[in-house]
Structures are given as structure tokens and as C-alpha cells.
Amino acid sequence: xxxxxxxxxxxxxxxxxxxxxxxxxxxxxxxxxxxxxxxxxxxxxxxxxxxxxxxxxxxxxxxxxxxxxxxxxxxxxxxxxxxxxxxxxxxxxxxxxxxxxxxxxxxxxxxxxxxxxxxxxxxxxx
Numbered sequence: 001x002x003x004x005x006x007x008x009x010x011x012x013x014x015x016x017x018x019x020x021x022x023x024x025x026x027x028x029x030x031x032x033x034x035x036x037x038x039x040x041x042x043x044x045x046x047x048x049x050x051x052x053x054x055x056x057x058x059x060x061x062x063x064x065x066x067x068x069x070x071x072x073x074x075x076x077x078x079x080x081x082x083x084x085x086x087x088x089x090x091x092x093x094x095x096x097x098x099x100x101x102x103x104x105x106x107x108x109x110x111x112x113x114x115x116x117x118x119x120x121x122x123x124x125x126x
Contacts, residue, residue, distance in 0.1 A: 002026040002115045004096045009120030017084045020120055022096030027115070029077040030054065033099035033106030035113055036070060036081045038092035038122075045095065049081060050106035057105060064090075086124045093119040 008020040022034070035050035049070040050059045058070050069082040079096060097113035099106050106112065 002098070004098060004115055004117035006094065006096050006117045006120035009094060009122045011123045011125065012086055014086060014088055014124055014126050016086050016124075017082070018086065018122060019080055019082045020094055020122065021081075022079045022117055024077045024079075024096075024098060027098065028101070030074040031101050033103050034070075034072060034079040035097045035099065035106055035108075036079075037095045037097060037110070038090075039095070039119075040089075040092040043092075045110060047108035048094070050099075050108065051079065052106055053103075059106060059108065061108070083122070086122075088124050088126045090122065091124050092122060094122050095119045 003025045006022045012018050033052050036048040037045050038048050039045040047061050051070045055072050067085045072079040096117040098115040099113050
């Protein structure tokens with residue numbers, strides 16, 4: 001059974017930093033592109049960042065480019081999202097997602113991902 005478990009969310013002041021992590025089990029982690037999405041109250045889930053299977057390629061939403069950084073450690077079955085210069089509008093539930101096995105470039109659409117975590121809350125105060 002595939003499980004994705006996010007951790008590291010919390011409350012931070014605007015301008016601060018936070019790193020969230022997602023640890024996977026039940027799958028061959030290095031075979032999956034990984035992504036992060038977020039959903040704010042009353043809004044649709046949106047793409048944040050994605051990384052290819054061995055971490056060579058990364059992709060970001062325009063709203064986080066230059067502030068967020070995605071990385072992965074295949075030995076630990078974990079993907080990270082480092083968030084710097086946080087803004088109140090970054091407040092959301094952050095979800096980790098695993099793409100399709102041996103998929104090439106990770107996508108930015110919900111349908112590009114097969115497995116999802118339960119989410120970790122990130123709240124940025126002004």
C-alpha cells in the first residue's frame with residue numbers, strides 16, 4: 001500500500017522560512033516523479049513544484065519561483081520543499097504527490113499524479 005506522509009508544516013511570520021518533507025512507502029520511490037501542490041480555503045488545489053525521478057529537473061509555479069526549492073533524497077524515500085521569503089498568500093494545506101511509475105517530466109496537473117498525501121498545514125502570518 002502506497003503511503004505519502006507530509007511533515008514540517010507550521011506557523012511562520014511573513015519573510016520567514018519553512019521546510020516541509022514527504023516520506024513515501026510502498027513504492028519504488030526513485031521510479032516516480034514527485035510534486036507539491038497546495039490548497040487554500042475556498043480555492044482549488046494548485047501546482048507548486050515538481051522534480052524528476054533522479055532530481056535533475058525541477059519545475060515551479062510562477063508564484064513561488066525564486067523563493068521555493070524542491071529536492072529529493074532517493075535513499076531516504078523523501079522529497080522536500082524549502083520555502084523562503086514566505087508571504088501570507090502562501091498559507092495553505094500543502095500536499096505531496098507521486099506521479100506515474102517511470103514517468104518522464106513531472107507535470108503540473110492533478111491528473112499527472114497517481115498518489116497523494118494527506119497534507120501539512122502552512123500558515124504565514126503578516
